[in-house]
Amino acid sequence: MSGIKDKYAIVGLGYTAQGVIPGKTAEDIRVEAVDKAIQDSGLPRSSVDGYIWQNDDRAYTAGDVPRRLGLEPKFIWGMQSGGVTAISSIVAAIGAMEAGIADCVVSVYASNARSSGRLVGGSDSNVDHKGAFGMYSPGAEHALAARRHMHEYGTTRAQLASIAITERDNALKRPDAWMHDRPFDLDTYMNGRMIADPLNLFDYCLVNDGGVAIVITSAEKAQSLKSQPIYIMGTGLGHRIKQVHNKEHYLRLDVDRAKDTAFNEAGITLDDVDVAQLYDCFTITVLLETEDYGFCAKGEGGAFWEDGHASLSGKIPINTSGNNMSWGYNQGMTPICENVLQLRGQAGDTQVKDAEIALTSGHGTTSTGSQEEAHGTLVLRR
Amino acid sequence: MATESIENIKPIPDTSRDTPFWEGLKSNQFRLYKCQDCNTFYYPEQKCLNCKEPNMEWVPTSGRGKIYTFIIMHQLYNPAFQKELPYNVSIIELDEGPMIMSNISDSDNEDIEIGKKVEVVFDQVNEDLTTHSFKIV
Numbered sequence: 377m378s379g380i381k382d383k384y385a386i387v388g389l390g391y392t393a394q395g396v397i398p399g400k401t402a403e404d405i406r407v408e409a410v411d412k413a414i415q416d417s418g419l420p421r422s423s424v425d426g427y428i429w430q431n432d433d434r435a436y437t438a439g440d441v442p443r444r445l446g447l448e449p450k451f452i453w454g455m456q457s458g459g460v461t462a463i464s465s466i467v468a469a470i471g472a473m474e475a476g477i478a479d480c481v482v483s484v485y486a487s488n489a490r491s492s493g494r495l496v497g498g499s500d501s502n503v504d505h506k507g508a509f510g511m512y513s514p515g516a517e518h519a520l521a522a523r524r525h526m527h528e529y530g531t532t533r534a535q536l537a538s539i540a541i542t543e544r545d546n547a548l549k550r551p552d553a554w555m556h557d558r559p560f561d562l563d564t565y566m567n568g569r570m571i572a573d574p575l576n577l578f579d580y581c582l583v584n585d586g587g588v589a590i591v592i593t594s595a596e597k598a599q600s601l602k603s604q605p606i607y608i609m610g611t612g613l614g615h616r617i618k619q620v621h622n623k624e625h626y627l628r629l630d631v632d633r634a635k636d637t638a639f640n641e642a643g644i645t646l647d648d649v650d651v652a653q654l655y656d657c658f659t660i661t662v663l664l665e666t667e668d669y670g671f672c673a674k675g676e677g678g679a680f681w682e683d684g685h686a687s688l689s690g691k692i693p694i695n696t697s698g699n700n701m702s703w704g705y706n707q708g709m710t711p712i713c714e715n716v717l718q719l720r721g722q723a724g725d726t727q728v729k730d731a732e733i734a735l736t737s738g739h740g741t742t743s744t745g746s747q748e749e750a751h752g753t754l755v756l757r758r
Numbered sequence: 759m760a761t762e763s764i765e766n767i768k769p770i771p772d773t774s775r776d777t778p779f780w781e782g783l784k785s786n787q788f789r790l791y792k793c794q795d796c797n798t799f800y801y802p803e804q805k806c807l808n809c810k811e812p813n814m815e816w817v818p819t820s821g822r823g824k825i826y827t828f829i830i831m832h833q834l835y836n837p838a839f840q841k842e843l844p845y846n847v848s849i850i851e852l853d854e855g856p857m858i859m860s861n862i863s864d865s866d867n868e869d870i871e872i873g874k875k876v877e878v879v880f881d882q883v884n885e886d887l888t889t890h891s892f893k894i895v
Binding site: 505506507508509510511512513516519520521523524527569570571572573574575618619620621622623626 | 768769770771772775800801802804807826827828829830831832833835836839842844845847849851856857858859860861872889
């Protein structure tokens, strides 16, 4: 059975301003991101024959976005499992292309959560087995894991802070980051508004308006385009779902299955990775991913970040734009966007020199389980 | 009884799932779903992970365990919880093995610690619903 290594490439990247975009619907922002991605690819609109979006509750009007752009895709798929969705959409796009259904697939995430004033993560239901106990939001679920990690390994709040601060420091060097002009230090962090103790405001990702879209096509077709192709070396997915609450859930993500599939396909080991974007819904998520991918031993994620090993000048630069916590929250599209920029040499003052192979992770949920269990791994190269 | 708008009523658990568990609470029984083949307990209901054609049923258990982890919620998501902020949400590791999300009742937030032993409290809401919390023992 032949694999997919290097057979497909990201040939278009489009992203909008990140932050507050008044007067635009989520759909407007989606249209803009897709438009930019297609233009960036150099492909004519008529070539785009597949469309995938990370859907919200407007699934049945999804066709409005391609229609507004003058596209006529053969399929319109809505996918939604949180931060893993972007990687899942690439897997789905590859499947459609392998099956000869489409040649060029667009995938997009966009939102106007900030301007529409949505409080992300709440529940409107009056029948809710978690709401009955006052549990609301993914952040609070991750906070359960954070406290346990502190208990088992002595991880400190200062160590969690170092993740947020490192990402903020990166964003300060990026004019395109929403938080490019808002530095903060450990003092600010410690005085941050507590949300779900032990996680506070600075442990949480942003809530903003913005969108990111990519165009994927075959490596063969990519050769004739003006943009620099970013090749997909491998993909993998995992899902820790066997129980609602389980000790494993709190201390390990299902990275193993996703990483093994992706790395085996790509033919790489961790040492080959030059830059990594680890999905950062919350600081604790990044810490767990750092451990579970093997950048350090289990329990040592806090020290790894606190000692600067994940900074731009460290052993392995991680979350180089400030990502979902400081650049702009576009779920799993944000880390993919940054790796495409890095591999194209377009990351400005946060450029990792000679970045050749990039690791992207995605982390999300598909059930009413204890915390987000779905995981995805994507290996890209220039 | 004071009139309350729907916004100020706490969500109720979905008792259409794990119905025998919720029925058990009404008679002060704390039931878990047990695989009779390998004696592994589960909550909520699911097929045994160890056995091929498991023989499973709900059985009464001790209702005892210890605090595995918890949060103190400071953010208001549902107005019904306004008066309780900041409140704990805890994961209890039951003596029989499974873990369950609940609240520690009758303790100050400062007294909640990982590892403390707890015991179930049956909280009657009305004729049709009894829910649970845990107290430190």
